[in-house]
Amino acid sequence: MSESPICFGLYVPPQPHPLLVPEQNEGWGQLRSAFDTARQRIEESDADLILVYSTTWPSVIGHQIQAHPEPEWTHVDDDFHFLGSMPYKFKMDSDFAHGYNENCGERGLHSRTIAYDGFPIDTGSVVALKLLNPDNRIPACIVSSNVYSNRAESIVLGKAARDTLQQQGKKAVVVVVATLSNRMFTEHIEPKDDRIHSAKDEEWNQKIMEFFGQGRLEDLSQLSREIHGQIRVQKVVAYKPVWWMAATMGQSNNYKGEVLAYAALHGSGGAVIQLTPTAGSIGDKEFDEDDVEVYSGDRDVLDKGMN
């Protein structure tokens, strides 16, 4: 068995509170501390790359991959502009981005690299990279989340990332930027009053963290459709980040899981979670959803059977 190209994976929240105002709420401060712990672990790893999949970077034309060597801007969040500005200058691994793009094509996906001055890098990616890699010690790459893509496409997108790591002989820390439950309060709240939006969201968040804590990544991947129905505001067609994470890291439960922090972020569930590949596994389930190697597009079921 070849050595895994993954040092470890992180699941982190996109909201700017841990970056901009961690002192305003105890939970936000705990998330910030967990980001700091993760940053230190990245520094101590032998990672060549930080590979980010961000749910706050939606795309329409296939999958977009950030390839600008040094994107620079001052970002402001659409909702939380009053918390402050986020100036950034990142270092990207353009070679990896181009290789990833080529491998997406090999696996039937439509994708493209993005390298434009002033391109709006999303809040989640900015927060993650500023907190996890503040000195740009390790180059990064960011991939978008296509609004129309579903399971097959997300799985294949992850496999193309793994292909590229293996081809280029690079080791990566994989970062998924997403909340657990994503329902925020729709009105202003005082920082001290922040809490998970509902008991149902809290219960599901605890269940997801239990699985993460046990390293059951593939189990969570298989549960994604259920999670989407239960605790995700239906902005997109599916809850995809764990599909991509599992396909990139390896579709198994062979991980050591650690929930570093969990707190409400304006009602949504924010957690910093680490998954490290191990030899052992956990769980008692087998799955019958198809594993997908190559994306062959829509099945055009609407046009079949008409003649």
Add this chain to the structure above:
Amino acid sequence: MGEIVAGCIAPHPPHVVYADNPPQNEPNSEGGWETLRWGYAKLANKLKTLDYDALVIFTPHWQTYIGTHFLGLPHFKSKSVDPVFPNLFQFNYDLGVDVELSRAMHDAAKDAGMVTMMMENQDFRIDYGTIVSAHMLNRDWDKPIVPISSNRSRHYYSVEVMNEQARALGRACRKAILESDKRVVLVSTHSLSHRHFTTEPPIPEDMSKQHIYNHSNYVWDMKLIDLMREGKMQEVIDLMPEFTEQTMAETDSGSISWMMEALGMPDYPAEIYGYQSVIGTGNVVAAWDPNPETREVVL
């Protein structure tokens, strides 16, 4: 006393700016989407004949989940790069905001019980929906704008809730405008049906590749346009939940519901300036002129 002198549906695919090759936009094209752009040009010419102080633009691409936000600073200068079509739209803008009117609408909405906020961060980047529609309606940029964010109540609740909340916001904005001394043009910037192709031709302006995503969306778009021509806007708004669900329409932002309520729910015919598909979506340029003496039958 203030007045609403017109309301416009002004779609914002960046393709129309890209195709126009204005000096502010860095990419260059060989044209494309003429039916939309010529329609836009005719509507822009009409607006030149109207006496107005500001464009009030409800935009789906400033998406807020915590209420409705209004711009609270008078001047923004920066570059807008479309996150979805960055190859087409890298637009250098320098624009003015009518903060007095913006705050008046904010206050009216707040007084009516809505969750609102003024956006006062100078680093904030203006969304491309606002910029595309403002540019196509007023290429001289000689009027201030008042962008209003789109509260995503459709996602959090339902299309029906979106419709009602947007209409309430429209009533509040109408009140604020009429109580001001401003003459304004309202802009509802969005496509009708909004299912995109997920691939792009090598030459984006290759018009041989442009068509509606599916026939169902086309039929729905035409149904709405027919109702607009007949002046049946109450029926359009009543149909809005079903239309939005069936065609993944960008009306999920609430913008047309907002504008129709602010216009007082027109029962007179719309001026239709053009309809065309852009990467699968259905787009109409249309206007409502409350003044029967200047109202035209365009198409």
